[in-house]
Amino acid sequence: MNVDSYDKLQFALLSGRVDECGAFLASRHESDKGSAEYWYWLAQMYYRSGRFQDALDVGSKLTREAGVFAMHFHFMADVCAHLGVTDIGLSALDTLASKPELAAASSYYVRLCGYHYLGEDDAVLSVRRDAVTPLSPGSEQYRARSVMRSQGIATGVGAFCSTYCSRQAVADFSPTLNVERYWCGQRELPKRLSIEGHSSGFGDFIQWARYAQALQALGVEISWAAGLNGILGDYKLNDHSHQLAQQLVAAGFVCGRNDTSMWSDPFALFASLFPVLNYGSTDRYIAQRTDNQVEQTLNDIRQRAQGRRCVGIFWSSCESNNLYASRSLLHQHLAPVWDASDDIHWVIMQRGYQRACWLDGSYSKDPQRCTILPAHISLAQTIGIIDCLDGFVGNDGVLSHAAGALNKPGYLLLNARCADWRYEQSVGTTPWYPSLKVLRPDTMGDWDAVVAKLISSVKSWEAA
CATH class of the missing domain: 3.40.50.2000 (Glycogen Phosphorylase B;)
Known part of the structure; x- marks a missing residue:
């Protein structure tokens, strides 16, 4: 696939085709140099090729000159965290969030999310929402994440569950999902539970498979998203899974009272079951795969x-x-x-x-x-x-x-x-x-x- 339009850049950059993307952007410089889109993708090319200082320079240009355009603040904060230049990141975030043309809710989100990316958890917790800014799970989840990082998961997991994993939060993030059949910690467990990945990466599936295995040991029939393509292997439940299941029973979880099918995701497994099972630490819990x-x-x-x-x-x-x-x-x-x-x-x-x-x-x-x-x-x-x-x-x-x-x-x-x-x-x-x-x-x-x-x-x- 030739890189001949902006909508092909993302796939090409993630495939490592940086030179092709650079050639396309060079060909568009004269005609598009007045557009924020051109500079955003130039910064993305620098970002994906590890030229982080160049990406930061272009991001700074966008912050100064692109008015209400704010798509770049995520990578700006991420680059500053990689480079360790917190002061530059904070200054850029504050400049962007203070622009009068930026809506109050967007300004609030830029501060919470950006400060979190930079590891500035105290700053995240000090941000206050004014009366005109609606409460949004998309913003408040970063407050919960900062609490977990700085004060321990046990302290912030309840807030994370409500702002990222609750039915209301999932409905806000993904309105097309069927939240009525979404499991997010209900003590009466479904007979069948499909673990999907609407907001999860492969690493999340692997890390929190331990919680699904505990539910399986309790009698829930677990199935996994087809896109995993066997990365968990053909694992077998072990004594540790059954020990975790008994902890769930002691906490009031029950299985076998209904014939329902529900779905969940790795983050909901974590947020719902960490308060009971803690880290669920064990030695080995996925199986060998060979061919x-x-x-x-x-x-x-x-x-x-x-x-x-x-x-x-x-x-x-x-x-x-x-x-x-x-x-x-x-x-x-x-x-x-x-x-x-x-x-x-x-x-x-x-x-x-x-x-x-x-x-x-x-x-x-x-x-x-x-x-x-x-x-x-x-x-x-x-x-x-x-x-x-x-x-x-x-x-x-x-x-x-x-x-x-x-x-x-x-x-x-x-x-x-x-x-x-x-x-x-x-x-x-x-x-x-x-x-x-x-x-x-x-x-x-x-x-x-x-x-x-x-x-x-x-x-x-x-x-x-």
């Missing part, structure tokens, strides 16, 4: 490794449809890692533009040092490969969730205080995944410090 492609790839990895430890690595989520620069490293950050240990064979699992950057580097040419997974390998197959490796290193993304759910030893690379709320302020470990060690910097955006910690950790692996 001929997985076995062939593993054989290739082992032959290249020649007896070295085989460790998977994934570092950037900027190829995601969401905005995740704040949780992503760039390939150049990791340059010191490749020489840190002669005992490790790295299995590169990166996608998108960062994958292309890796392939252009000299390290990718050394078959003894690394293997890069073929581009056609599916997510389920990648998880099957992780299960057979010696360890995993990754940012906050689906593969780290999978490694944790497989009880694979490894390291989870997080930013400082702006990391996702589910990790609270954890340093060193996370109760969600006991096998993963958490590495995060003292200062937001200091990715070199994260890499230094990773190198030290890798050397301890070698000594073990």
Whole structure:
């Protein structure tokens, strides 16, 4: 598909076709340089290719010159969190939110959401809604997320449930969904429950499958969204699932009184059941998946490794449809890692533009040092490969969730205080995944410090 219109840019950028997108935008510069749309997509191209300072510069131009246009504030806050330039992010947000042409509700949303992206939880909690601004779950959910991140999940999960997972909230977010058949914590459980993903990513499904398994152990017939394509494997309920089910019974949950079918999603599972089951921590709760492609790839990895430890690595989520620069490293950050240990064979699992950057580097040419997974390998197959490796290193993304759910030893690379709320302020470990060690910097955006910690950790692996 040629990139010959603005509506084709998003798909092409997420596919790593940055050069094609750049050529299209260059061809439109003279005719479209007066439009906010042109500058927005130029910033998006810089963002998706890891040119974060350039993206920030264009975003600043939009803030100054584009009037009521505000679509860019999300990536502006995200970029500032990646770079660790909180003061610039706060200034940009306040400038945008203070524009008189911006509606009061939009200004309120910009502040709450933007401050949260920047990890400024105290600022989020200090924002007050005036009398003319209607109460909106879309805004208030960020207040709940900041409470969970800064004060602990237990403190804010009730507010998160009401502002993001309640029937009213879901009806506001997605008016076409059938909320009458939506399960969000009712004590009388349906006979059948389908776990859908209207607002969830693959990592959310993996992380909170533990709660669905507890419901299944209680007798609920669980089915999963077809789009998961087997990433959970053919898991079997274990003693831990039945122990969690008994906790649900003690809390008043009952199954078998009706013949109803309902649907839910991973966030509703979490928000409804965390107050009873807490983190639901366990060792391993998804199953191994293998096929001929997985076995062939593993054989290739082992032959290249020649007896070295085989460790998977994934570092950037900027190829995601969401905005995740704040949780992503760039390939150049990791340059010191490749020489840190002669005992490790790295299995590169990166996608998108960062994958292309890796392939252009000299390290990718050394078959003894690394293997890069073929581009056609599916997510389920990648998880099957992780299960057979010696360890995993990754940012906050689906593969780290999978490694944790497989009880694979490894390291989870997080930013400082702006990391996702589910990790609270954890340093060193996370109760969600006991096998993963958490590495995060003292200062937001200091990715070199994260890499230094990773190198030290890798050397301890070698000594073990």
